[in-house]
Amino acid sequence: QSVWGYDSDNGPERWHENYPMAKGEKQSPIEINSKDVQHDSSLAPWHASYDPGAAKSILNNGRTCRVVFDDTFDRSVLRGGPLTGAYRLRQLHLHWGSSDDHGSEHVIDGVKYAAELHMVHWNPKHGNFAGALKQPDGVAVVGIFLKVGKTPKPEMKRILEEIDNIKTKGKEAPFQHFDPSILFPKSRDYWTYHGSFTTPPCEECITWILLREPIEVSSDQMAKLRSLSKNGENEPVNPLVDNWRPPQPVKGRIVRASFK
Ligand SMILES: COc1ccc(N2C[C@H](O)c3cc(S(N)(=O)=O)sc3S2(=O)=O)cc1
Numbered sequence: 207q208s209v210w211g212y213d214s215d216n217g218p219e220r221w222h223e224n225y226p227m228a229k230g231e232k233q234s235p236i237e238i239n240s241k242d243v244q245h246d247s248s249l250a251p252w253h254a255s256y257d258p259g260a261a262k263s264i265l266n267n268g269r270t271c272r273v274v275f276d277d278t279f280d281r282s283v284l285r286g287g288p289l290t291g292a293y294r295l296r297q298l299h300l301h302w303g304s305s306d307d308h309g310s311e312h313v314i315d316g317v318k319y320a321a322e323l324h325m326v327h328w329n330p331k332h333g334n335f336a337g338a339l340k341q342p343d344g345v346a347v348v349g350i351f352l353k354v355g356k357t358p359k360p361e362m363k364r365i366l367e368e369i370d371n372i373k374t375k376g377k378e379a380p381f382q383h384f385d386p387s388i389l390f391p392k393s394r395d396y397w398t399y400h401g402s403f404t405t406p407p408c409e410e411c412i413t414w415i416l417l418r419e420p421i422e423v424s425s426d427q428m429a430k431l432r433s434l435s436k437n438g439e440n441e442p443v444n445p446l447v448d449n450w451r452p453p454q455p456v457k458g459r460i461v462r463a464s465f466k
């Protein structure tokens with residue numbers, strides 16, 4: 207029984223065989239069409255207050271590059287926007303393509319970005335992360351689109367500088383004194399809708415907060431991300447690229463916008 211992944215034999219079209227939620231009614235990602243979006247003037251602004259000291263390490267798990275944070279207390283939290291209460295930052299990771307013209311999971315008016323960064327938070331009112339997974343308001347993910355451009359955002363450098371230390375699956379390196387809010391674009395405008403993890407087990411416990419303004423990265427920075435490998439050390443090289451799930455059926459869900 208092959209573990210899930212993004213290849214033809216274990217990719218998104220087959221996840222439902224072991225993870226039935228993958229065929230659920232509220233799956234992510236989705237395609238967002240501005241014409242179907244509803245502006246909601248009651249949507250509050252969102253606020254992140256992150257403690258740089260909460261950053262712990264960066265790792266390659268063979269499916270993405272992930273930075274993990276100490277979430278044992280309300281140390282780095284996200285509040286406001288569509289959320290009630292403070293959600294604890296647990297980890298951030300990325301999805302990217304094999305070339306600059308695709309790689310994001312959510313697609314905006316037909317536009318696929320080169321990559322999509324996810325900041326994963328969970329609601330401590332449900333006791334622990336495992337408990338939060340079972341609740342519709344258990345998890346909140348902030349999604350930031352990465353666009354290839356001429357004036358790359360210097361703040362991405364810190365993550366990309368670590369890539370050389372986590373080239374292969376299972377590699378982990380210390381990653382401290384890092385405040386991920388430096389990655390946010392200028393605008394706080396966002397779309398929000400209710401969905402799921404974009405990977406197995408695909409639980410439908412996520413309030414998605416997708417930032418409208420992409421951040422810029424250089425083509426070289428994207429190449430750096432693509433230099434990661436799915437394979438472990440001393441195994442045949444298998445480039446870690448195209449670790450994105452395609453858009454799923456919207457099934458009548460409403461996507462709200464904080465902006466007109
Ligand atoms: C047992 O259930 C679990 C549920 C989730 C997880 N995680 C790993 C997942 O790959 C995953 C995918 C996320 S995404 N692309 O933002 O929708 S967030 C996230 S996770 O770090 O929470 C672990 C166990």
Ligand SMILES: [Zn+2]
Nearest residue numbers: 299301324404
């Ligand atoms: Zn993700």
